[in-house]
Amino acid sequence: MKRKRIEPDAQVIQGNCLKVLRTLPKHTFSACVTDPPYNLKFSIDGETWDNSLPGEKYWRRVKRVLKPGAPLLAFCGTRTYFHLAMEIEKAGFEIRDCLMWLTGEGFPKGLDISKALDKEAGAERDVVGKKKGALSVG
Numbered sequence: 001m002k003r004k005r006i007e008p009d010a011q012v013i014q015g016n017c018l019k020v021l022r023t024l025p026k027h028t029f030s031a032c033v034t035d036p037p038y039n040l041k042f043s044i045d046g047e048t049w050d051n052s053l054p055g056e057k058y059w060r061r062v063k064r065v066l067k068p069g070a071p072l073l074a075f076c077g078t079r080t081y082f083h084l085a086m087e088i089e090k091a092g093f094e095i096r097d098c099l100m101w102l103t104g105e106g107f108p109k110g111l112d113i114s115k116a117l118d119k120e121a122g123a124e125r126d127v128v129g130k131k132k133g134a135l136s137v138g
């Protein structure tokens with residue numbers, strides 16, 4: 001565990017969170033804001049850090065170091081939100097509100113619904129014009 005003081009009352013602690021949380025005094029923090037792995041099961045450069053969600057054991061340790069009634073804000077992917085919320089609730093937290101950040105960008109979804117509906121109906125679209133130098137997408 002590595003500690004670095006950044007302000008008179010603040011410090012950054014690097015280490016395995018389950019081990020570090022165990023060393024901290026009970027009811028230390030007024031809030032927890034965290035961005036744990038989302039369990040989306042993809043890898044970047046061979047790293048598989050995102051292949052699981054923190055379980056009940058993790059959230060129990062977080063709860064122990066929070067003051068009574070302290071809020072927890074945990075980011076998660078839309079496909080795995082329910083599973084994360086279940087683990088947090090099993091640890092004794094009360095799920096009250098859900099903040100959602102909805103965006104139309106990010107990972108491609110892989111389906112153009114209008115093209116899928118046309119294909120299902122056997123319909124073909126009329127070409128309404130061509131732009132010189134534009135790529136043809138089929």
